[in-house]
Amino acid sequence: MSDDALQDEIAFVEDGRRVALTLDEELYPRDAILGAAYLFVDRAWVFLSRPGDRQVEVRLKPKGDTDSAALEALAGEFANELLNQVLRVRIGESTGRIREYYMARAFFSTTTQSSIDQLLAELDEEELADDDLEISVPWDTPEPAADTPDEGPAVGDEEPPRA
Template sequence: MTAENARFTFSIDDRSLALLLDEALYPLDAIYGAAYLFVDRCYIFLDRPADKQVQVRFRTKSDSTEQDLEALAGEFANELLNQVLRLRISESTKSIREYTLARAFFGDSSQASIDALLAELDAEELADDPLEINVPWESGT
């Protein structure tokens, strides 16, 4: 396996596909996340045959050919890499999301309120200005 490429070895049997994954490369949450997206098409069995190793075995819910299972393996491998990326982004942006969501739902929106209040006052002043304070001197007669 090169630094740029990920290698997946899998075995195929009657309606079944099995992959052995290294947890050091593929965090458990990424494996769960990827496997979950296949529950509509497959029964999924997870096992730990050795320390830091996870076996994922798929059994298709309907008849499948060897080509179907190979395609399934490719699809899962792709999804696993996507899940690793999603996890990295999620972990890296955790504090950003905590800040934005906390501010959105519980934060101080006083600035927006002050702006709204000022706009309202401006509108009122423009509407009701008997002394013509808001009339620019240039337009006076």
């Protein structure tokens, strides 16, 4: 699709309550038409139909009360957004391969894998390192000594004498 192929003005038909635009898919890709229509769903009811081969009819019916000038403005805004979406589609097509390349580099980079391998090796070395003090019990949970006799309850833990 060349730049000269886009029309100077998009023709529309209004009937007082809604406006209709018939678009040629040779000039405006379907993704661009759908993208522009999506951006108008908050302001107008959007109806799409196919009146002919490679043609899409877009009917916009505002959600609020409207007049002829507002319908014309709505059609103009839709036409502008349609051109914006056509540009987005073209840029997406022309830069798609480089985006895929960068994504592949980001996901399958060898430097990331080697740094992960290095970190895993460091963890293995720490686990295999000998404990010089041979402490097998953490300091906060001491085991009672086996050769110390049980001294009974601590002071204040005794039961009061019964009368």
